[in-house]
Amino acid sequence: MIAAQGLRVAPWLRNLGWTSVSLPCTSKLVLPEASGVYAYGEICRVGGLPASVTWLYVGKTSTSIRQRVLSGHHPDRESNHSLRDWLRVAKSGELWFATLPAEAVDSVESHLIRQLQPAFNVRKKVSAHVA
Numbered sequence: 732m733i734a735a736q737g738l739r740v741a742p743w744l745r746n747l748g749w750t751s752v753s754l755p756c757t758s759k760l761v762l763p764e765a766s767g768v769y770a771y772g773e774i775c776r777v778g779g780l781p782a783s784v785t786w787l788y789v790g791k792t793s794t795s796i797r798q799r800v801l802s803g804h805h806p807d808r809e810s811n812h813s814l815r816d817w818l819r820v821a822k823s824g825e826l827w828f829a830t831l832p833a834e835a836v837d838s839v840e841s842h843l844i845r846q847l848q849p850a851f852n853v854r855k856k857v858s859a860h861v862a
Contacts, residue, residue, distance in 0.1 A: 747829035747839070754824040762797035762828065768839050769796055769828040770849065771814070776823065786847040787824075788814050791840040793833040800826065813851045 747768075752761050754771075768791045772784040788811070792799040802808070809815035817824070831839055844852050 747831070749827050749829050751825045751827045754818070754821045754826060762800055763830050764795045764797050765830040766793045766833040766836055767791070767796050767828055767830040768836055768843060769800060769826060770843065770847065771817075771821075771851075772825055772827065773817075773821070774823045774825055784825075786849040787817060788851040789840055789843045789847060789849050791836040793836055796828050796830065800828075811851055817851070 750761075768789065770786055770790075771788045772786050774781050775783045775785070790799065790804075804814070804818065806815055806818040809818060
C-alpha cells in the first residue's frame, strides 16, 4: 500500500486500495483479473527507504489489469516509445494498481493524470489541460 511505504499522497488516492509490485512484474499471481487503474513510477530511495516517486505513466483497463500489463506493456510490444525504453532498463521501478468498477476507470485515470503529471502520458496531459 502507498501509505505503508511512506509516500506522501492525496487522501483520496490512499482510499483506492493501492497495491505495488517491483518491476519487472512477471508473476501473473500478483496482478488482478479485474478492471482498474495502474501507474508506473521510478522510486528514489535513501538508505533503502522510498524518498520520492517520479510518476511515469498512468493507465486504465475496463477488463483485466493482469492482461493489460503483462501483454500490453511488454517491452517488445509497447507502442509508447518512452515507456517501452524505460521498461527495458527499469531497475527501481514499481507498478501500482487499484481495482475499480469499469464505469469509474475513465474518470479516475483522468484525475490521476492531472494530479501526477506522469512523464509518458503526453497526449492525455495535453488534452486534460485543454478540456
